[in-house]
Amino acid sequence: MIVDTHIHYGDSVRMNMKTSELDLIAEMDRNGIDKAICAHMEALLYDVQRGNQKAVELSASAPGRLYGYVTIPSVRLDEAAIPILEEFMGYNCMVGVKMYSCPFPGTDRVWIPMTEPSGTPVLQYVESLGRPLLVHASPDEVEFLAKRYPRLTIIMAHSGNAPEMHGRWHKAVHVARQYPNVVMDLCGSTIDSDLLPFALQHVEPERLLYGSDWPLFCFEYALGRFRDASIPESALELMLSGNALRLFELEN
Numbered sequence: 001m002i003v004d005t006h007i008h009y010g011d012s013v014r015m016n017m018k019t020s021e022l023d024l025i026a027e028m029d030r031n032g033i034d035k036a037i038c039a040h041m042e043a044l045l046y047d048v049q050r051g052n053q054k055a056v057e058l059s060a061s062a063p064g065r066l067y068g069y070v071t072i073p074s075v076r077l078d079e080a081a082i083p084i085l086e087e088f089m090g091y092n093c094m095v096g097v098k099m100y101s102c103p104f105p106g107t108d109r110v111w112i113p114m115t116e117p118s119g120t121p122v123l124q125y126v127e128s129l130g131r132p133l134l135v136h137a138s139p140d141e142v143e144f145l146a147k148r149y150p151r152l153t154i155i156m157a158h159s160g161n162a163p164e165m166h167g168r169w170h171k172a173v174h175v176a177r178q179y180p181n182v183v184m185d186l187c188g189s190t191i192d193s194d195l196l197p198f199a200l201q202h203v204e205p206e207r208l209l210y211g212s213d214w215p216l217f218c219f220e221y222a223l224g225r226f227r228d229a230s231i232p233e234s235a236l237e238l239m240l241s242g243n244a245l246r247l248f249e250l251e252n
Contacts (some may be wrong), residue, residue, distance in 0.1 A: 001252070002223070003035045003244035004028075006134070006211025010041035010051065011089040023215070025062065026075055034241070035065055035242035039134075043071035048081075052088045059093035064251060066188060069134060078118040082125050083111035088147045089129060094246040096155075101137040104109045113137075115144050127152040131248050132247050134185065139171040146179035147194065153247060155209065159195055169195045176203045183247065186239070187222060189212030196229050205235035209243055 007111060009024065028036060032220030043051025048071070050101060055068035070088040072081050088094050101114040114123070114137055126133050127149045134155040135142060145154055176182045176199075186208055187198055199208060212222035245252055
């Protein structure tokens with residue numbers, strides 16, 4: 001079984017991305033992907049309410065196969081985001097929360113760091129839910145969150161290996177080693193073949209997750225990184241499906 005924990009859906013001019021449900025299901029079938037957890041681009045970039053509603057509709061179109069993250073960009077933090085989380089986490093198909101942050105001033109990103117005080121009420125609420133939080137954030141931000149919210153399962157998207165994080169996956173691995181509530185998402189936001197073997201040397205496989213970043217990266221590339229890494233079969237099974245089934249409480 002393969003569970004992809006990092007899928008994007010929807011259209012984005014900014015990211016030169018256009019998807020359809022048929023594209024996603026066909027690509028999943030062709031590559032043996034059994035389940036996928038999706039974040040909708042409209043919720044991230046344009047309209048939080050409408051984008052999350054579309055994520056629910058997408059997930060409901062393929063029950064037991066597609067699931068969703070309730071997506072909250074950091075500019076939508078503070079108490080105003082809590083009713084959105086309450087509404088959409090009420091759907092069984094929404095199994096986690098995704099937050100997107102950019103900690104570096106002066107970039108072209110519109111998001112703000114999750115370490116801002118405005119993030120506190122939302123993060124406290126997510127911690128109380130007992131559901132995983134996928135964060136597109138720097139290793140420094142993840143370290144801050146792991147200390148402050150020890151009961152929150154934090155999935156570090158791309159393991160710090162995203163362009164605005166300057167490929168700081170060595171720091172990401174260090175953070176994951178220190179904090180047992182941190183899980184590493186090993187999908188690539190940039191192409192780097194060294195991250196996976198380095199993470200395996202220092203973090204137990206129970207805290208490593210497969211993800212593709214589809215459609216920004218194709219399933220073939222994402223799966224190839226895992227299949228070509230000489231990973232023991234027991235660890236590979238955990239990373240490709242076992243950990244996701246447990247963390248997101250999905251049916252096998």
